[in-house]
Amino acid sequence: MDMDDDWRLPRPIALFKIDHRPPGLSLLKTGSVASTFASLVTPVVAETVQKARELSANGDAEHFHQLRVAFRKLRALYWAYSPYLEKEATAQAIEGFKHLAAVAGGTRDWDIAGDLLKKAQDSDASVEMLVTAAREKRAQAVMHSQTMIRSDDVEAFLNDVLLRAQTTLQSRCDDLPIRPFARSRVLLAQRALRKRSRRATRGEAIHEEDLHDVRKAGKKLRYLLEFFQPIIKGGRSRILRELTSVQNELGQFNDIVASANLIRSASFDAVPPEVVQKSLQWLEEQKCLRMRAASRRVRAIAS
Template structure:
């Protein structure tokens, strides 16, 4: 689990802490991280910067999901949709980075036309994030949610609330794993749902880890990370195939386009086999 000031603050609150008053301690560092990552991509839009921005926004989305029972339902849904929109904006460029990285495994030389397309996607990502006024949007969302929670007439003990929300996330994960394992042929959408549900469980355990004492969550995190690594690689290949198919017109040499697609399909088959194996083991 990543060690940071947030977990130390939560641990210091003790068993008498309330979920409502803890929200800001959890959310504020995530907002700061998202804003720092957003600033970084304007200075250096490396693949890692874009990836970390997406992660920060996904963690925010998961925290708002955790607090969904205590927040206005419509506003909570709107906020989570906003975080997804911002993550997708960064993701458009990140998808190109993944495609370029995968294709570099063929002969180390990626067509210039695809690199140019990545730069155009980056310009679009930057413009979307600038126009979204992400700083004010995130700070306003944090202030609004914290105010609603701190003025609520009912208080919920943090350890109990945290355990309930982690269990809810785990039930959702198990349901998606059952659905994915029951189909005769691997269903990419169902496997992707498993990946997303696994991330939510992981994030919630990381948020609330210091007040969770039911079982060995470090062991759970280790297993989830293994699943996510494999399922993430499968999702990367699937997304790259879709992106390549949508942009084959960029290739001057259509034989090169077909070779690239065949290479990605082979990688997909390998990743799919491993994902099914891990799912059966889980």
């Protein structure tokens, strides 16, 4: 799908009731699979709609970041409940979440690239031209995101897909207890992370693609732990802390890789090619350093 296309979000057939109050602990522990979905998803939906509204007047980087995170959390929650959801409706919802996260992420990506280029400028003053150009690209990304992410359309889309999900869950698992279900989905996500970590470390060298797969699996597990931690007996606080630390390391590595790819794919008419090349060379050096650190963390997970 071309992210620059005018991607239309469907209008809702009815409204998904958004309760802005946080879910009570007793409900999360004793509720059904269906009722707990509504309790978990509504705060995320409320935050997503609010962030989308703020984008129209504010191009702050943190708003774009939080919006992208909110859509990623929705994807993780849909994966958790996918055994009881309709495949076609779930695929449509996840496609919408991915698209909107990518649009919101365009601005965030240029923010990250710009910050890295400023560090590269410390070793080569000529990189300042690319820093300025990246700032212009960032401004273009803000305008694009503000045009594509209309709060009314986002709210309508979320109302539609979440109402469908809730209706399906009520008909299929309204009487199933949440605790064993939550425990099984978290365990499955943990196994997937361990499997990808072992796959990444089975050879002497770890590849970028494998680290990216580990990072995605780690994100899914982290979000599920945040959702289900009040439900699962014994908690997972230590795992969540360790996972957050690993994700931070992998995230820094991914920022460098994504920024290099972003710069390679962009055109800079006012920047000499040799300046762009110097910046890419600096990013490559930083990538090697971060990759070693990230690889050590992944090997620790695998073992």
